[in-house]
Amino acid sequence: MEIKQVKHGDIALLNLIGRLDANTSGELESVLIPMIDGGEKKIILDFSALDYISSAGLRLLLLAAKKLRNNKGEIILCSMKDFIKEIFEISGFTPIFTIVDSKEDALKILE
Amino acid sequence: MKSLIIHIKNSLPEIAHVIEKFELFAEENSLSGRIIYDISLCLDELITNIISYGFQDKAKHTIEVQFHLKEHEIKLVFIDDGIEFNPELKEDPVHLKHSVEERPIGGLGIYLVKKLMDIIKYRRVEDKNILTLTKFLKNSN
Numbered sequence: 155m156e157i158k159q160v161k162h163g164d165i166a167l168l169n170l171i172g173r174l175d176a177n178t179s180g181e182l183e184s185v186l187i188p189m190i191d192g193g194e195k196k197i198i199l200d201f202s203a204l205d206y207i208s209s210a211g212l213r214l215l216l217l218a219a220k221k222l223r224n225n226k227g228e229i230i231l232c233s234m235k236d237f238i239k240e241i242f243e244i245s246g247f248t249p250i251f252t253i254v255d256s257k258e259d260a261l262k263i264l265e
Numbered sequence: 266m267k268s269l270i271i272h273i274k275n276s277l278p279e280i281a282h283v284i285e286k287f288e289l290f291a292e293e294n295s296l297s298g299r300i301i302y303d304i305s306l307c308l309d310e311l312i313t314n315i316i317s318y319g320f321q322d323k324a325k326h327t328i329e330v331q332f333h334l335k336e337h338e339i340k341l342v343f344i345d346d347g348i349e350f351n352p353e354l355k356e357d358p359v360h361l362k363h364s365v366e367e368r369p370i371g372g373l374g375i376y377l378v379k380k381l382m383d384i385i386k387y388r389r390v391e392d393k394n395i396l397t398l399t400k401f402l403k404n405s406n
Binding site (some may be wrong): 174175176177206208209210212213219220223237240241244246247250 | 302309365380
């Protein structure tokens with residue numbers, strides 16, 4: 155998977171490209187977790203180019219959300235494809251994450 | 266009926282090969298993107314499980330994955346000689362409604378498979394796990 159990182163003021167935006175599975179979740183973990191441990195409090199994950207997520211990816215997102223919650227930070231997921239939305243729904247992740255339609259919406263919430 | 270049978274070693278990078286071969290088979294047989302997604306996810310979750318937890322020795326093992334496509338259903342069969350594991354007996358996570366703080370990490374893979382597939386049948390035959398999953402193909406697929 156490819157991860158593109160952009161800063162918008164105090165907001166960190168990560169654009170996830172490709173597949174988030176057992177094989178690749180380590181790559182995202184090595185970017186996301188140090189970011190949170192380093193004090194980043196506003197994070198947007200842009201799912202517009204994410205084609206696939208498995209339970210390994212979900213596990214990492216939950217871990218990140220827990221860590222951010224402890225730091226009084228916030229994570230927002232945006233531009234999720236329909237089949238990924240359904241996996242979130244089945245997993246019971248929809249109520250525990252803020253999920254919005256576009257990057258612009260996510261930025262508005264955090265700004 | 267059209268079938269595809271794949272043998273892989275118990276090594277995680279093999280999963281990508283199985284998914285690749287399945288996707289090719291699915292495209293040749295005009296399965297919908299949605300079905301391809303759901304089945305790829307099941308392949309990923311189940312084979313990851315077998316390779317990660319099924320074998321207690323360091324020996325090489327072979328895992329067989331079969332696909333059988335009929336007009337109204339696709340059947341997947343997983344055969345491995347790992348320790349006995351019956352996903353039918355695995356309880357669904359009871360924490361689905363918990364908040365971020367309360368929710369334990371993990372335990373979702375098998376649950377997703379059960380939700381995405383229509384029938385799950387497990388058998389232990391001699392020293393082998395034989396898991397059969399069926400997904401019904403609706404007209405829109």
